[in-house]
Every structure is written in C-alpha cells, then in structure tokens.
Amino acid sequence: MTELRKSFHTELAEVHAELMRVGAQVIEAIPRATRILLDMDLEGADYMIQGDDEIDARCIDVEEHCYRILALQAPVASDLRAVITALKMTAELERSGDLTVNICKAARRIYGHEMNPKLRGIIAKMSEQAQQLFANAMEAYDESDPAKAAALDDMDNYLDGLQRQFIQVIFESHASGSIDLQVAVQLGVVARFYERIGDHAVNIGEKVRFLVNGWMPEHIGAVRHRLRQDPTPFAGMPIPGESDRHQDD
C-alpha cells in the first residue's frame, strides 16, 4: 500500500513539474512574441508559430496523465483537487501559448507599417506586465500560495488600465494619420491578446486558491443567487474558504 501511495505522489509531482516547465515556456514566449511584433521579425514569427505545437502536445500529455491518475488511483480530497487543478491549468497554459502565437500572427499582418514610439512603448509595458502576472501565477502554483494568487487580481487591473490607455493612443495615432485603419484594428486586437494573457494568469491564481482551500470564484455568484431566492440570514451559507473570499467580485 505504501508503495502504491508513493508512486501516486511521484506521479503528482511529475505533473506539477511538467506544468511548471510548460508555464516557463509560456512566460518566455511573451517577451519573445513582443520582440517579434516590435521588430516585425517574420522569420521569428514563423518559428514561434511552429513552436507552439510543442506546448499543445505537452498540454495534451499532461491532461492524459491526469485522466490516468484519476482512473487508476481514484484520489480524494486535496489529492483530487491537485489533479483537477492540473487538468484545468493545462487549458489555461495551452490557451496562453496560443495568444502569444496570435501576437506573432498580428506581427505578420501589420508587417511593413511603422508604429510610433508611444504605441511601441505601451506594447512593451503591456508585455512586461502580462509576463510578470504569468510568472507570479506560476510561482503561486509552485508554492501553493493562495495569498500570492489572490494578489494577481490587482496586477491584472493595471494591465487592463494599460489596455485602455493603448486603445486611446491607437485612436490618437489614427486621427493624426500616423497609422491607417487596418493597423489600428490589428493593434486593438493585439491589446486584447495581452489582456487575455493576464486573465489566464488570474484564472491560474483562482485554480491555486481552489487547490489550497477549495475556493472558487463562482461561489460568490452562487451565494448571491441563493440569497436572492431566499433572503433569510443563513440561506447563502456555508461556502468553503469563506475567510479567503473577496468582499465583492
């Protein structure tokens, strides 16, 4: 029996390590994609678009590994949460990898059009912030640190602010004739890619909080719903991880 549990935890550790490695690839891909976009590096863009297949394949492998663990080991409680967290994280990592690829594809579409320094500056900042968010999310996962995970929300607000600022600069640049409509639209989409990477990082943070104390963002909505249906004092209670919950979001 002991031997069986040992192999189970080794397997969990393997899944964890592999997710950290894929996460590291995504963290590295963010500035790489940004450089490709700013330098209009077509060769680099092709290279990265192909490279994403590796992230996809590895995510599928982790996913299958998780199913195997579920089927063969039937874990419960925190062990089960660890496997479910890993399963859900594969989706976040895979999608984030795709978003870096989308940035490279946008680089191809706006090739040959020059961007003014203001636009370039904010792209660089969005990239830094998105990368920082993602790195923190992976650290939170590595350390199973719910406090670090919960802090990601505030960092994401800053990224959202940058995105709004960027859209404003796109309008100004288009109005002054420094970029044409086509480029303006493409850049608007690029801003969305960075913003989405940030959202996936926040999602990873939520998964970490679920892993540690069973908290899920949906719980808050569910409580609100129950309260609306039955406004007696204890109707909405109880929910797990309540002390860790945000006031309102």
Add this chain to the structure above:
Amino acid sequence: MPVVYVLIGLLAGITACAIARRRTVHKVGSVDLGIQVQTVATPIAPGPAQTELEPVRFVLDALPIGVVYADAAGTVVVRNRMALHAAGARHGDILVDEAVGVLLKAALQGQERRQTLELFGPPARVLLIHAQRAEAGGAIATISDITERARLDAVRTDFVANISHELKTPVGALSILAETLADCDDPDVVARLSGKIVREAERLTLTIEDLLELSRIELGGDANREELSAEKVLEDAADRVRGLAERRHIKVVIDDTDPTLSVVGDRRQLVSALGNLVDNAVKYSEMDSSVELRAHLEGDRVLFTVSDHGMGIGSQHLDRIFERFYRVDRARSRDTGGVGLGLAIVRHVAANHGGEVKVTSQEGEGSTFTLSIPVASGLVSVRQSDDVMSAAG
C-alpha cells in the same frame, strides 16, 4: 578569450574527475558528498566524509559556470550553485534545467552535445550548455553564460557594417553627383548638384572629425584636470545646442543644481560629452517640449542627468547605443544629422574620468542619461561640509 574557456573547461574536467575519484575512494553516495539535487547550498548534518568533502562543495559553488553531474542511471547527483541560478530568473532556470536534462540523457548514450539557449528573461541571457560522458561513468554538463560574448560578436559584425555604411554612403553619393555634374550643361542643375556635393563633403568631414575626436579621447592622453563648477559645465553644454533648441521650440532648463557643486575633470571633454547628450535629447524630443539638465552629489560621485520627453529607446537597444556607429533606426539617422559617434564619445569621456554613463528609457515617454563622475581629491565634500557648518551657525 579562448584561453579563458579552455581554462574553464579544464577546471570543470578537474572537478568532475575529483568528484569521480572521491566517489570510488570513499565509496560514498550522493548524500555523503553533501551536494544533492536542488540543495547545493543547504548544509546537511556533517559526517566524517562530509567535512572532508566540504571544500569540494565550496569549490564547485564558487565556479563561474554551472556544473551538473548525473550518474550512470541518469540521476542528477551534483548540481552546483551556478547551475541552479544560471538564468537569473525562476522560469528561465526551469528551462535551463530541462535543456540540461535532455543533453545529459544524450550524453549518457555517448553523444556529446552542445546547445545555445537564448533566454529573453528578464534578464536576457545567452547560455551555452555542453554535455559529455564523464570518464568515470555518468555524464557531466556545463552551463556557461556567454551573454557578453554574444553581444561582443554582434558589436563586431555591426561595427564593420555600420562604419562602411557611414563612410561609403557619402563617398558613393559624391562620386555619382560628380559623374552627373561632368555631363551637365544646365547652370541650374550644376548649382544644385554642387550644393549637394558640398553638403555630402561636409557630412564626411564631420564623420572623420568625430572619429578623430573619439580616438583622441580613447587614448585619453591630454586630459587636463581642473576643478570645474558642475553648473557651469551644464551651462556650456546647453549653450552648444541653443540654436537647434530654439528652432525646435524646445526649452533646455538647468534645474535643481547646487551652484557650489564642483567636480575635477577635463573641461573640454566633459562639455563635449554632456553637449552630445543634450544634442541627442533636443534632436529626439518632440517640438515644444523641454529637456532638463541637472547635477547633484550622490555618495562620492557627481551625477549629471539629461532628461528628455521624446520618442525614447526600445529596451533591446539600450545596451548597444554606446557603441560606435550603432543606430536604433538607421532609416532615420540621416534626418537627424548625427554620425553615430556621440554616445561612444560620452562613454569614453566617462571612462577617462573613472565614471560611467547609464540610460533609462521608455519608448514614447523619453529617456534619461546619467553621467556619473567621481569627485576627485575630496574638494567637493570639504566645500559641502563648510556649507552645512555655515548654515548651522
């Protein structure tokens, strides 16, 4: 340079052999060696063999390259401090570790492998990972940080391309203009072409003058040290761009500078260096903006800062702009009129004075250049403490 690498390789070889020999002599496992997976720096309760092997651990951890050793079964037994932190960032270290694992596996099967890993960071690093089978069994991988070497390679290649660009373009233009002029009778065209020839010749002269100035400063021979007022140096530098600044409606302001602050240095060189910085600041600023100059004392250094609110410099260029002829945007370089030597001159002036020049920049927001010069012979600190005394009294 190659000598250094040979040396490092030798050292790695020696340590690898040392470890292998230790293992056979004492028949100790990895735990006794005290160097475990992921826990290099954490001391384990010392046994007799442990204390004896302690120096090996220190030696390994002191190496400037990463060393990873896996036994014949493929288990990593030794990983020194540098191998754990080669990338300087957590996610980077994970990627390095993964690459090392792949290479070690190949090495255990007898294939010697090399891989260059380029990491965007931050910090951006270029790492060379080399794995080969160890003589005593198992495999050893080394991780060397070749970031600086890669940068110097780029500098060398670009320098040749850039200098030929800067020198050949005006010469090419001159010969074509002269050829056209030779077959031309129309006086209007002749006037226009000869005007162009004069401008190209002037440009070439400027490049050559700057090159000469740069090599003079590089030699650093005729530096004339004297005590200079920091404020006066800034004023002289600002005066050099007064005309250009007025044409572009840019205010050059000196703020927040203590009039008694002084520095020991060569007046001509310092004014030339700061003049170059102010000149760039004005050239790359937007119309109707301002450029701020400032000097203040920090520790034993006087910091001259030049800040603009211009287009800024992309982060990938920041560690390259002080090279001779380096251009952030080559297409635009002819509009701004410089020859690409200004910042190289600044760097050499800084070096001549035992100081340094640094830059922080954000694209679209502006740049700040800081020239820091050590306060020589304590002249300034004495004067400053006098001020404090008189203020107190």
